[in-house]
Amino acid sequence: MSTTITVEGMSCAGCANSVRAELTHIPGVREVDVDISNGTVTIDSDNPVDPAAIREAVEEAGYTLAG
DSSP states (O other): OEEEEEEETOOSHHHHHHHHHHHTTSTTEEEEEEETTTTEEEEEESSOOOHHHHHHHHHHTTOEEOO
C-alpha cells in the first residue's frame, strides 16, 4: 500500500534523512521515498498507516504536514 503526503520545510538531504528515519520507525512501513523538490514523501507499507502516526513522526523530525 502506498501513501503520499506533503511535508513543509524540507530543503536538503539532511531534512529528507530525518523525515525518512522517523517514518521508518512506524510498524509496517517498508520503504520511504522523499522528493525534496516537490516536498512529498511516499510511504510504502504492508497495511494502511495510521495518519496520526504519520503526523507524529513528521513532527518528531521537526517538520509539519501540509494541509
